Amino acid sequence: MNLLLVAPEQIPVPGSGSVEISMLAIAKQLALNHTVTLISRTGRGLPQVSRMGSLTIVRVRTGSPSRYIASVLRYIRGRRYDLIQVDNRPHYMAKIKAVFPHTPVTLFLHSLTFVKPTARVNESLGKADLIIANSDSLKASLAARFPRHAGKLRKIHLGVDTGRFRPAGGRGSQSGSRFRVLFAGRVIPRKGVPVLIRAVGLARKEYRAIDLTVIGRGRPGYMKELKRLARAKGVPVKFAGKIPHQAIHRNFRSADLFACPSQEHEAFGLVNVEAMASGLPVVASHIGGIGEIVKHGTNGYLVDAYTRPEEHAKWIVKLARDRELAGKLSRQARKDAVERFSWKQTAGKLMGIYRQFGT
Known part of the structure; x- marks a missing residue:
């Protein structure tokens, strides 16, 4: 044709x-x-x-x-x-x-x-x-x-390109080491980065060694607000800015968990599939088509009350504390991405x- x-x-x-x-x-x-x-x-x-x-x-x-x-x-x-x-x-x-x-x-x-x-x-x-x-x-x-x-x-x-988006060799953080949470996307209000920053702040009260990387571009004024919020909540955030898509797979490989705290309808959520293919469990708002990708308790966790930071925080803490569970979800996430997406x-x-x- x-x-x-x-x-x-x-x-x-x-x-x-x-x-x-x-x-x-x-x-x-x-x-x-x-x-x-x-x-x-x-x-x-x-x-x-x-x-x-x-x-x-x-x-x-x-x-x-x-x-x-x-x-x-x-x-x-x-x-x-x-x-x-x-x-x-x-x-x-x-x-x-x-x-x-x-x-x-x-x-x-x-x-x-x-x-x-x-x-x-x-x-x-x-x-x-x-x-x-x-x-x-x-x-x-x-x-x-x-x-x-x-x-x-x-x-x-x-x-997803399952060849380019794949787990890092030898991944497997040990209990007690740092737990790295990643967000990637447009840094705009509907994507929920303030909710995520607050969630990581709450999670760090129970498990201190959690840090956050935010990939994406936002308006200068909005980025300043987020940096102020991170300082106020005591959250170590690396704002990495925009990274070309052809290089972003490397950032997925250096994380332990992918967070998708969207506050409005997401039709699909391509970035979640990229994270899963990279072997990352996903903690995501249960909204729109995200629940067709992320399976609660299998390859990640879905947050029903997604406007509440504490609801995201509890799953982040659970995976930070239980690296065996995180590894199990990581392997299933990769398997699901390869077999379904x-x-x-x-x-x-x-x-x-x-x-x-x-x-």
Whole structure:
């Protein structure tokens, strides 16, 4: 098949956003058996066209959403594709479907951000031949918001590069040594870093040798607030800033636990799968699609009362004190990631749906 994938306009491919990471990984897998073109925005230091075997990445001009989709349409007009997939932008998908009325056009959604319950979004979704959600949670939320389109919805979990994200050799902290908690993601209020800092502060009252690393970028004012909070709570925090995705696997390998204290809906939570593949037990808010990845007491712990720092703290302390248990959860986390969340599985399931769909 000759496939076209259209990325959002905000971050070039390759990029550090979860949508861009997912699209490139899936495209590489699809290109093992199909001809794939992935359209993205231009980026500093990136060529207009990159070729990797049967995968071609084409980068077009942007500057605004309207300019970007105009650039996309200019490139694809007159070309032929067997199927077109647009990620996370329902209005782009609708415009592309108008140009390719006889070609199957699907929408792959990664979050609820661009599908507010408005008449315009509802109209755009009506143009999709199929809508893919990255979790059962997102699928259910979409069905509730747009019941008219529930019959078009399918679910495909995202994946992880299990070769790059893998446990460090010889890991196995001994009781009494430092216990390293890691957070990685956008440092914005909805991600819950203040809750995590308070949780680590409480945990350190019961097990002193716990420290915290926060990877990610935030507004300068917000970062200052977090640093003040950490000082006030006596929490040793390393604010590592933004680390390129192609290098971040090394940071996972140097941690003992991954924390995901999200305070608002997470459709999937790609970073949790990356942590699990790295052999990290995960302590995460029980919200959105996270519970489809993290299994309580098996590969990590889910926090129901996720706004309360003490609820996160109790699981952090439990694993810091019981390294045998932490090791057991670590091994299961890795096993689950390999067996359930490889990119090969994601791409295979996606093509299975597309073939069943009649393409």
